[in-house]
Amino acid sequence: MNRVRDAFGFGSRFKAVHMFKDDLDMMARLVLLHPFKETGGNLFGLWTDEQEPVVHIVLGPAIGCTRTGVSFYQSIPYLERVGGIVTQEYQLCHIGEWHSHHRLSLSVPSSGDSSTVIRNFPRGTCGFLLIIANILPNGNVTLLPYFYKEGQTSYEKGEIKPLHGRSPFLNVEKIWRNIHQDEDMSSTANEQWTREANERNGDEGGPAVYMFEEDRKMIEGLLCERSSGKINGEGALLGLWTTHRQPVLHIVLKPAEKVKEKGTEGLSKEYLPLQDIGRYVLSDHPLENANEATPQQGSSIYDDFPYGGVLIAVYPKANGEVGLTAYIYHRGEDTGHQSCHVTFLHGPKIFHEKQTTDVKVIGSKMAEGSDLIDFSSP
Secondary structure (H helix, E strand, O other): OHHHHHHOOOOOOOOEEEEEHHHHHHHHHHHHOOOOOOOEEEEEEEEOOOOOEEEEEEEOOEOOOEEEOOEEEOOHHHHHHHHHHHHHOOOOEEEEEEEEOOOOOOOOOOHHHHHHHHHOOOOOOOOEEEEEEEEOOOOOEEEEEEEEOOOOOOOEEOEEEEEOOOOHHHHOHHHHHHHHOOEOOOOOOOOOHHHHHOOOOOOOOOOEEEEEHHHHHHHHHHHHHHHHOOEOOEEEEEEEEOOOOOEEEEEEOOOOEHHHOOOOOOOOHHHOOOEEEEEEEEOOOOOOOOOOOOHHHHHHHHHHOOOEEEEEEEEEOOOOOEEEEEEEEEOOOOOOOEEEEEEEEOOOOOEEEEEOOOOOEEEEEEOOOOOOOEOOOO
């Protein structure tokens, strides 16, 4: 009975994808060639009795592909040529795709990724596999598989079970030759991330938290003060949301000194256009799982920000730099959160504030004409 149920797509949840170790190593090398841009490719294989995918052919990017900091598009002629050989002559199936989110701190499919898969879902199939690659602060590459089923609007997360060695399909000279013909092994490692950050608009490439460069520098300095024990580990984030429900942080308040923590006052009336929409947390040590907020942190955000809030983890990296990872908690979604990247705004700040040791705001300035923020209710 269970086998029959599996055949019609009613089986157990997705658990694992089986992939050859050589293919996994190749994908990691390709990701590191583009540390500030997305790259990717296609997955061809078959399915087990339990509907677990077995990947036999992994295609990387080809000459003619398109990369930006938030998107990757494969060369269609390359995909059609190689895909035609392995599907028509060897009955392998185009079971999925893979791409990188490089250093975006977004280890899950973005909203754009999911909408694309769901819109173009191959009807009547077992499912569709999407593998997301990320570059960790220590330089290692993670590969995380996600599975979509027909009729579902969300994905299931699984694990990769490595198969020893190399796919036997690569021993077929015709397959090997066509894969390596027009492969793109170029590198964009010397290009600067700031060029790509300025290309972002809307929610393309996943959710983002927008923060002024001036505030980023301030937070990095606070992390050094935190190690001395002179300040608390949390500060308030003031701002508003875009029409795509992405937060724009206009004021980042410093934590109060420990002796002044009690009896602090809130915002002055001059800040009525802004809202208290979240907090940042200073960590004394590197975070092993920076892309995962703790349940305690999530519960606290939901309690304090029932209409949605932002949490930013600030932590030292192994290379001496400061890491910032953001999480967005949406209204009514008390079972999860979105891990997202922080995009820095280089223009002059709209609001400015001064603080006494009791965190009372005593001065402000507001510029006119900002079209980044949405004053309407969500």
